[in-house]
Amino acid sequence: MISALLVILQVAVAVGVTPLLLGVMRQVRSRLEGRVGAGVLQPYRDTIKLLQKQPMRAAGSSVVLVGAPIVLLVSSFMVVGLVPLITTASLVTIPSDLFVVVSLLLVGTVALAVLGLDAGTAFGGMGSSRHMMIAALVEPTVLMSVYALSVPVGSSTLSTIVAARGADAARVVTPAGLLAVVALVVVVLAETGRLPVDNPSTHLELTMVHEAMILESAGRDLAWLEVGSWLRLTALLGLVVNLALPWGVAPGAEPLSLLVAVAALVAKLLVAGAIIAAAEVFMAKLRLFRVPELLAGSFVLAFLAVTASYLAG
Amino acid sequence: MTVAGGLLTELVLCGLAVVLALVVPAKHRSLASGGASMALGVAGVLTGASAMTAPVPVGLTLGLGMPGTDLGPMILAPTPLGGLFGIVVGAVGAVAALYGIGYAHGPAASRTGWSAYAVFLAGMLLVTSAGDVVTFLLGWETMAIGSTVLLLADHATRPAVRPATLWYAVMTHLSFLALVLGFALLASDAHGTSFAAIAAARLSGPTAVVAYFLLLVGFATKAGLVPFHVWLPRAHPEAPSHASAVMSAAMVKMGVYGIIVLTSSLLPRVSATFALVVLALGVVSASYGILQASVSSDLKRLLAYSTTENVGLAVTALGLAMLLANAGQNQSADVARIAALLLVVSHAAFKTVLFLGAGSILHATGLRDLDKLGGLIRTHPVTTWTFGVAALGASALPVTSGFVAEWTLLQALVHGDGRFDTILAFALPVTLGLVALTIGLGLLTFVKAFGTAFLARPRSAAAASAEPEIQPGLGAATMSTAQLLGAAAVVALGLAAGPVAAACARAWGLSDALVDGLGGVRFASVGILDPVSITLLAAGLALPVCLLILVLRRRVPRRETDVPWGCGGVRTSPRMEYTATSYAEPLVRVFGEALRPARTLEISHAEADHVLESRVAFAQQVTDLVEVRGYAPAANWLSRVGDQARKIQNGSIHRYLGFSFAALLVVLLVVTIP
Numbered sequence: 001m002i003s004a005l006l007v008i009l010q011v012a013v014a015v016g017v018t019p020l021l022l023g024v025m026r027q028v029r030s031r032l033e034g035r036v037g038a039g040v041l042q043p044y045r046d047t048i049k050l051l052q053k054q055p056m057r058a059a060g061s062s063v064v065l066v067g068a069p070i071v072l073l074v075s076s077f078m079v080v081g082l083v084p085l086i087t088t089a090s091l092v093t094i095p096s097d098l099f100v101v102v103s104l105l106l107v108g109t110v111a112l113a114v115l116g117l118d119a120g121t122a123f124g125g126m127g128s129s130r131h132m133m134i135a136a137l138v139e140p141t142v143l144m145s146v147y148a149l150s151v152p153v154g155s156s157t158l159s160t161i162v163a164a165r166g167a168d169a170a171r172v173v174t175p176a177g178l179l180a181v182v183a184l185v186v187v188v189l190a191e192t193g194r195l196p197v198d199n200p201s202t203h204l205e206l207t208m209v210h211e212a213m214i215l216e217s218a219g220r221d222l223a224w225l226e227v228g229s230w231l232r233l234t235a236l237l238g239l240v241v242n243l244a245l246p247w248g249v250a251p252g253a254e255p256l257s258l259l260v261a262v263a264a265l266v267a268k269l270l271v272a273g274a275i276i277a278a279a280e281v282f283m284a285k286l287r288l289f290r291v292p293e294l295l296a297g298s299f300v301l302a303f304l305a306v307t308a309s310y311l312a313g
Numbered sequence: 314m315t316v317a318g319g320l321l322t323e324l325v326l327c328g329l330a331v332v333l334a335l336v337v338p339a340k341h342r343s344l345a346s347g348g349a350s351m352a353l354g355v356a357g358v359l360t361g362a363s364a365m366t367a368p369v370p371v372g373l374t375l376g377l378g379m380p381g382t383d384l385g386p387m388i389l390a391p392t393p394l395g396g397l398f399g400i401v402v403g404a405v406g407a408v409a410a411l412y413g414i415g416y417a418h419g420p421a422a423s424r425t426g427w428s429a430y431a432v433f434l435a436g437m438l439l440v441t442s443a444g445d446v447v448t449f450l451l452g453w454e455t456m457a458i459g460s461t462v463l464l465l466a467d468h469a470t471r472p473a474v475r476p477a478t479l480w481y482a483v484m485t486h487l488s489f490l491a492l493v494l495g496f497a498l499l500a501s502d503a504h505g506t507s508f509a510a511i512a513a514a515r516l517s518g519p520t521a522v523v524a525y526f527l528l529l530v531g532f533a534t535k536a537g538l539v540p541f542h543v544w545l546p547r548a549h550p551e552a553p554s555h556a557s558a559v560m561s562a563a564m565v566k567m568g569v570y571g572i573i574v575l576t577s578s579l580l581p582r583v584s585a586t587f588a589l590v591v592l593a594l595g596v597v598s599a600s601y602g603i604l605q606a607s608v609s610s611d612l613k614r615l616l617a618y619s620t621t622e623n624v625g626l627a628v629t630a631l632g633l634a635m636l637l638a639n640a641g642q643n644q645s646a647d648v649a650r651i652a653a654l655l656l657v658v659s660h661a662a663f664k665t666v667l668f669l670g671a672g673s674i675l676h677a678t679g680l681r682d683l684d685k686l687g688g689l690i691r692t693h694p695v696t697t698w699t700f701g702v703a704a705l706g707a708s709a710l711p712v713t714s715g716f717v718a719e720w721t722l723l724q725a726l727v728h729g730d731g732r733f734d735t736i737l738a739f740a741l742p743v744t745l746g747l748v749a750l751t752i753g754l755g756l757l758t759f760v761k762a763f764g765t766a767f768l769a770r771p772r773s774a775a776a777a778s779a780e781p782e783i784q785p786g787l788g789a790a791t792m793s794t795a796q797l798l799g800a801a802a803v804v805a806l807g808l809a810a811g812p813v814a815a816a817c818a819r820a821w822g823l824s825d826a827l828v829d830g831l832g833g834v835r836f837a838s839v840g841i842l843d844p845v846s847i848t849l850l851a852a853g854l855a856l857p858v859c860l861l862i863l864v865l866r867r868r869v870p871r872r873e874t875d876v877p878w879g880c881g882g883v884r885t886s887p888r889m890e891y892t893a894t895s896y897a898e899p900l901v902r903v904f905g906e907a908l909r910p911a912r913t914l915e916i917s918h919a920e921a922d923h924v925l926e927s928r929v930a931f932a933q934q935v936t937d938l939v940e941v942r943g944y945a946p947a948a949n950w951l952s953r954v955g956d957q958a959r960k961i962q963n964g965s966i967h968r969y970l971g972f973s974f975a976a977l978l979v980v981l982l983v984v985t986i987p
Binding site for chain 1: 727738745746761840842862872891900
């Protein structure tokens with residue numbers, strides 16, 4: 001029962017902090033590019049504005065237009081609830097198993113892709129096709145890099161891996177661990193549509209991936225899509241920072257350690273977000289057909305990490 | 314029902330179905346004979362269930378053996394493993410027969426069509442209950458003949474059926490030939506034809522190795538594993554859809570069943586030596602199959618290639634189990650074994666629904682080409698939702714049967730310890746990477762299939778004018794009922810992960826899978842998966858969102874517009890939509906080296922104008938490299954050799970008399986030489 005409450009706490013914290021994370025990332029980028037920026041609170045204002053607007057539905061679109069955003073949002077809730085963001089205590093019947101978490105992420109991926117096809121526009125199909133290609137090619141790296149981290153622990157449960165890394169600092173700086181985390185960073189960038197894979201602020205028609213799929217949505221549908229996609233960033237980025245710096249994560253449900261954990265998570269997320277945003281200023285988007293090369297590179301890193309973890313063991 | 318009673322009932326029902334197909338007039342034939350075939354399927358399920366619960370294999374023994382020779386009696390006694398496969402065959406056969414009652418028309422609903430269906434089903438049930446070589450081969454050949462006749466149903470109206478049947482017949486008989494040779498070697502070495510005698514002989518000599526490879530090739534051909542898969546993408550699309558469903562969901566499983574019997578009971582020691590061969594067969598089939606499926610635009614061909622993928626995954630799990638057992642990691646090996654059976658069961662459930670859905674599309678529009686479909690969600694709600702659920706299963710997403718199966722496979726992979734075993738240290742990560750790629754491409758494949766067939770706007774007149782599927786009358790009702798039953802099975806097998814995994818464990822004689830909670834499964838060495846809890850958690854988290862939507866819906870109602878972002882423009886024509894071919898285009902580019910697509914681009918210019926283009930035609934064809942590079946040269950070579958042989962046989966009676974004389978001389982010489 002307590003762990004169910006912890007899941008709800010994780011979801012609540014993630015929903016609360018995610019717009020701030022996006023706001024900070026956008027603000028950092030604006031300032032580095034010499035613009036004033038809209039302020040770190042703009043994503044909150046955007047979301048509230050979208051919820052108050054009238055959603056539109058094109059003639060010829062189906063129930064998918066209404067359902068897919070909700071599926072994406074709920075799948076993102078599940079992911080932020082299960083990934084060890086604040087605490088490594090997990091549900092008894094749903095441990096934060098890597099494959100379960102990845103499958104739930106993929107449910108959201110599929111919901112987005114199906115939504116892109118629903119309206120029957122050229123852009124939607126284009127975005128959906130590219131999105132699924134990237135998702136398919138990312139999959140091996142995701143599983144391989146977490147496999148590398150799971151070898152020393154003997155479990156594919158994410159919270160166990162984070163807890164074990166937190167308990168033994170020597171595990172964090174092994175070659176296997178470092179390689180795997182670097183591979184995971186590429187995965188996060190690809191999965192959440194950041195540079196150099198996709199440009200989150202683009203509206204240049206032919207380079208869009210994520211934006212192309214959600215073109216037909218408006219009002220609250222768009223709000224669910226935006227929040228759902230942002231939460232995926234929080235979940236994946238939170239997982240990476242907790243794997244890279246596994247300190248501050250609460251081992252149980254004591255209020256004080258939870259408070260510390262929330263503060264640590266927010267700090268780690270915002271710093272990591274700011275670094276990504278700063279790096280994005282100096283990066284151009286890759287051509288779509290260079291993306292597989294990037295993903296293949298990250299797969300090689302993950303594979304090396306597995307090999308290294310065998311040698312270390 | 315006792316096992317023996319069940320087997321006799323199956324025999325009677327098969328005869329009844331054939332008689333009804335022959336006697337009942339055309340108007341009620343499908344109902345009568347299809348009904349009897351359904352009953353045959355149900356009998357198969359019940360017999361399988363009682364075989365799984367029976368403490369020792371019991372059944373029928375037909376004393377047809379020859380005393381004094383190695384040829385023993387015919388034994389019909391399903392093991393628990395055979396029982397599980399019998400349940401799969403029976404359930405798929407029953408659901409497909411129900412669908413066929415409404416779907417079969419023309420030649421598929423003829424006397425031959427329905428008799429062949431019953432014989433086909435009975436043949437598969439015979440294979441699963443065989444306890445000796447002769448019975449097994451008899452069932453195998455019955456199954457091959459029944460399916461070939463079914464496949465030929467539409468040969469008069471569609472020319473593509475004939476080459477497809479030819480490929481199928483040749484491949485399936487090459488497989489039979491390999492099996493006969495392999496079993497003959499084993500039987501002569503073991504001095505007995507019963508599986509028990511062969512297993513008790515514990516063969517491991519060079520003859521056993523030859524027999525092992527012959528049998529492996531024979532079973533892999535039936536299972537559709539690369540490189541023996543070439544018949545599959547030809548035969549499955551051309552068969553009537555209810556027959557395709559049985560062929561894909563049940564018949565190829567006989568190949569898997571054969572591989573399991575071969576590796577676990579007939580020749581376990583030889584198999585252990587060649588575990589990597591089985592693993593490689595599985596992994597290559599899985600990744601090659603899904604790659605071909607992902608770039609295919611013919612819906613049934615796509616499903617056929619996806620069958621190669623799923624069977625490949627099951628065989629991957631088997632190979633993995635053997636490798637892990639070799640390394641002494643028995644707990645992980647047991648999990649991999651259970652994963653293999655879970656993959657078999659889940660694939661049977663979702664692939665049946667997918668083929669039945671393809672049948673409904675074909676029935677309504679006459680199309681299999683995804684590039685011409687679209688928008689069927691409006692006329693075909695039942696097909697859309699059942700196909701959607703099955704597509705989730707095929708993509709291994711929660712909370713379907715496919716999810717549980719692939720979770721178990723991945724757990725077995727991750728919990729194998731490669732640190733102290735060089736073969737495992739190499740095999741585990743490579744397998745994991747390829748399985749992950751297979752999962753990723755599987756997602757793309759089924760998003761493409763579902764999205765282009767059912768969503769968006771119709772891409773052709775035939776798709777736009779599809780007749781609504783919900784109509785009065787028995788035919789439409791049986792089709793929809795069969796689809797709903799199948800989809801319910803996909804979800805139920807996923808939610809009840811624990812009982813299903815426990816049943817699979819029992820089929821292997823293992824006790825590793827424990828039922829946990831509300832239907833979750835717990836592997837003693839691996840961990841826990843409870844799909845019911847996942848569903849409950851999702852429902853709990855969806856609740857606040859739904860409440861918020863209820864509030865918002867009252868304040869800001871939804872608005873229907875013709876063109877949401879038109880800016881005064883008009884809606885673009887459906888020709889501007891992405892098609893299945895364009896959806897897979899990025900993938901074709903990425904895997905260009907492995908696929909080698911043939912592309913043609915024709916640009917015609919308006920008269921006396923070299924700048925303006927009047928018409929641009931693009932065509933792309935992805936061929937199967939294994940077929941083009943492997944089988945086509947082999948077939949050419951064979952036909953050249955055949956041409957040479959024709960020179961000897963020129964039809965002249967003098968020459969043949971000469972041959973006879975020469976032969977006689979040779980015989981006399983051989984006899985006279987002491």
